[in-house]
Amino acid sequence: xxxxxxxxxxxxxxxxxxxxxxxxxxxxxxxxxxxxxxxxxxxxxxxxxxxxxxxxxxxxxxxxxxxxxxxxxxxxxxxxxxxxxxxxxxxxxxxxxxxxxxxxxxxxxxxxxxxxxxxxxxxxxxxxxxxxxxxxxxxxxxxxxxxxxxxxxxxxxxxxxxx
Amino acid sequence: xxxxxxxxxxxxxxxxxxxxxxxxxxxxxxxxxxxxxxxxxxxxxxxxxxxxxxxxxxxxxxxxxxxxxxxxxxxxxxxxxxxxxxxxxxxxxxxxxxxxxxxxxxxxxxxxxxxxxxxxxxxxxxxxxxxxxxxxxxxxxxxxxxxxxxxxxxxxxxxxxxxxxxxxxxxxxxxxxxxxxxxxxxxxxxxxxxxxxxxxxxxxxxxxxxxxxxxxxxxxxxxxxxxxxxxxxxxxxxxxxxxxxxxxxxxxxxxxxxxxxxxxxxxxxxxxxxxxxxxxxxxxxxxxxxxxxxxxxxxxxxxxxxxxxxxxxxxxxxxxxxxxxxxxxxxxxxxxxxxxxxxxxxxxxxxxxxxxxxxxxxxxxxxxxxxxxxxxxxxxxxxxxxxxxxxxxxxxxxxxxxxxxxxxxxxxxxxxxxxxxxxxxxxxxxxxxxxxxxxxxxxxxxxxxxxxxxxxxxxxxxxxxxxxxxxxxxxxxxxxxxxxxxxxxxxxxxxxxxxx
Numbered sequence: 251x252x253x254x255x256x257x258x259x260x261x262x263x264x265x266x267x268x269x270x271x272x273x274x275x276x277x278x279x280x281x282x283x284x285x286x287x288x289x290x291x292x293x294x295x296x297x298x299x300x301x302x303x304x305x306x307x308x309x310x311x312x313x314x315x316x317x318x319x320x321x322x323x324x325x326x327x328x329x330x331x332x333x334x335x336x337x338x339x340x341x342x343x344x345x346x347x348x349x350x351x352x353x354x355x356x357x358x359x360x361x362x363x364x365x366x367x368x369x370x371x372x373x374x375x376x377x378x379x380x381x382x383x384x385x386x387x388x389x390x391x392x393x394x395x396x397x398x399x400x401x402x403x404x405x406x407x408x409x410x411x412x413x
Numbered sequence: 414x415x416x417x418x419x420x421x422x423x424x425x426x427x428x429x430x431x432x433x434x435x436x437x438x439x440x441x442x443x444x445x446x447x448x449x450x451x452x453x454x455x456x457x458x459x460x461x462x463x464x465x466x467x468x469x470x471x472x473x474x475x476x477x478x479x480x481x482x483x484x485x486x487x488x489x490x491x492x493x494x495x496x497x498x499x500x501x502x503x504x505x506x507x508x509x510x511x512x513x514x515x516x517x518x519x520x521x522x523x524x525x526x527x528x529x530x531x532x533x534x535x536x537x538x539x540x541x542x543x544x545x546x547x548x549x550x551x552x553x554x555x556x557x558x559x560x561x562x563x564x565x566x567x568x569x570x571x572x573x574x575x576x577x578x579x580x581x582x583x584x585x586x587x588x589x590x591x592x593x594x595x596x597x598x599x600x601x602x603x604x605x606x607x608x609x610x611x612x613x614x615x616x617x618x619x620x621x622x623x624x625x626x627x628x629x630x631x632x633x634x635x636x637x638x639x640x641x642x643x644x645x646x647x648x649x650x651x652x653x654x655x656x657x658x659x660x661x662x663x664x665x666x667x668x669x670x671x672x673x674x675x676x677x678x679x680x681x682x683x684x685x686x687x688x689x690x691x692x693x694x695x696x697x698x699x700x701x702x703x704x705x706x707x708x709x710x711x712x713x714x715x716x717x718x719x720x721x722x723x724x725x726x727x728x729x730x731x732x733x734x735x736x737x738x739x740x741x742x743x744x745x746x747x748x749x750x751x752x753x754x755x756x757x758x759x760x761x762x763x764x765x766x767x768x769x770x771x772x773x774x775x776x777x778x779x780x781x782x783x784x785x786x787x788x789x790x791x792x793x794x795x796x797x798x799x800x801x802x803x804x805x806x807x808x809x810x811x812x813x814x815x816x817x818x819x820x821x822x823x824x825x826x827x828x829x830x831x832x833x834x835x836x837x838x839x840x841x842x843x844x845x846x847x848x849x850x851x852x853x854x855x856x857x858x859x860x861x862x863x864x865x866x867x868x869x870x871x872x873x874x875x876x877x878x879x880x881x882x883x884x885x886x887x888x889x890x891x892x893x894x895x896x897x898x899x900x901x902x903x904x905x906x907x908x909x910x911x912x913x
Binding site: 282285286288289303304305306307308309313314316318322323325327340341342357358359360362363364365366367384386387390391393394397398400401404408 | 453454455458459461462465466468469472473476510540541542543544622623624625628649650651654655656657659719720721722724725726728729745746747749750753754
């Protein structure tokens with residue numbers, strides 16, 4: 251059977267076109283890679299994935315959102331409209347939304363006093379954040395009660411000793 | 414002949430150590446209250462457990478070692494140095510229970526870093542830490558900055574002559590007021606007044622920067638404590654870079670400089686003697702060394718072309734420099750950027766600034782400005798002796814609150830402490846190099862630890878060898894106490910082993 255190379259090429263191109271662009275052309279970079287090789291990535295479009303943490307700091311029509319990929323948190327400068335897509339930010343009582351940001355990476359941003367940052371062009375939410383319900387740790391509770399008992403015992407013993 | 418310590422010595426040391434432990438336990442009530450307010454029950458339990466262990470230990474020491482006797486110099490020094498070690502272990506308990514530290518050694522590292530107002534951290538996942546634990550991290554800086562013994566002197570120990578011996582042992586050889594207890598209370602008054610003002614300034618700035626009000630004031634209080642006590646912890650993993658705010662940077666620079674000034678100078682400024690700030694040898698030396706060190710950093714950064722504009726160069730270079738010089742350790746760049754974007758000259762400028770430190774009787778570590786000023790004056794005096802006729806009488810004076818004649822005793826003392834710090838920086842660098850780090854990186858991190866600064870070029874992390882962690886803990890402890898009380902405890906141990 252003769253292989254029609256033109257048909258195969260066409261099918262391959264169609265598959266590639268149907269696949270999300272980000273997966274093909276913009277592989278997400280880690281914070282360590284970006285900070286460690288900042289000069290290589292300076293001024294280029296990069297994709298960075300992580301959890302939105304802390305506060306969404308609105309500054310007029312823009313906002314600062316810090317995104318942590320587990321190693322470091324990077325400052326992302328984005329439009330306030332993009333920032334509105336983030337519902338949860340990470341803290342003790344919440345897991346933040348997991349987002350993928352594509353934008354221009356700056357080793358030392360001239361607009362922001364030399365900060366290492368990313369100016370976001372697009373944002374995609376990969377996972378929703380949630381409120382973390384903290385259950386009372388029973389081991390800690392029992393330990394604190396036991397220690398309290400020991401302290402009371404010492405106090406009573408010291409009273410007897412005084413008498 | 415070396416005399417073996419008597420049982421009586423141990424009893425006296427144990428008794429006063431017990432008092433200080435009780436004082437420390439009392440301070441743990443603050444995060445418990447915060448935990449209840451923020452409805453963080455598990456973190457509050459961590460502190461309840463820690464307070465119970467501390468009270469248990471404190472009471473045990475008071476009962477076993479009960480004495481009416483006062484401290485002598487040796488005992489006072491040993492109580493101080495042991496207090497800091499015990500505070501590290503007890504302060505690390507709630508940290509370790511939080512689950513944010515991989516090992517208890519890591520929690521001890523951060524506790525010592527906090528108490529010694531260093532700022533190097535091994536904490537994991539800081540961005541998800543509770544308010545309660547974050548408050549404790551910053552509170553231990555506030556307590557350590559004023560001095561653990563100062564807390565005990567202010568609130569728990571009443572008028573006894575041994576108080577001054579402990580006060581001196583904590584590297585505070587200047588009394589602001591005639592009575593050492595009143596001096597301790599004045600130090601607290603200054604700190605609390607600035608705490609309120611600083612928290613308000615940072616809180617309002619935070620709100621304008623888009624931070625929610627509660628968070629903003631919480632961050633404001635934490636950042637103030639870390640800045641004024643030249644500590645350098647921060648509630649978020651990015652340090653000051655988290656805020657992306659020039660106003661925040663300006664305010665923290667002012668607070669860091671205030672923290673680096675002598676409490677005695679604060680007293681004179683509060684009493685209306687504003688000229689003192691211009692005449693004092695420490696402030697003038699600080700001003701000169703900041704200019705010299707920043708010039709070195711600026712030339713280095715300009716050579717490297719690290720920043721796109723002069724404004725960016727100034728903002729990044731000056732901030733890291735002041736942070737290093739005052740011994741704070743706040744960063745607006747990532748640790749790896751020190752090695753990637755800063756050349757050796759710029760790093761040398763920061764190392765020099767870190768090694769020098771702030772004023773004596775302040776919350777900073779390192780050699781300190783008074784000693785640098787005295788050494789400089791001594792050089793000047795010797796130069797004059799060479800230049801001037803042999804019969805000329807050369808007298809050098811300097812102004813530190815009052816006019817002081819430069820005596821050989823002063824110069825000798827300044828040179829000995831300076832030499833001790835240089836050896837401490839060098840020893841830490843040797844250990845760093847033993848573990849494969851280049852000389853300059855190892856010296857940077859070692860100086861940061863020993864001078865209680867907290868700037869990092871990336872060596873300090875949870876994966877570093879345990880021996881290096883222990884080395885930095887010892888450096889932070891020794892550097893904070895300025896050697897004497899640490900040397901005394903070593904002497905005490907030798908006497909216990911070899912004495913008769």
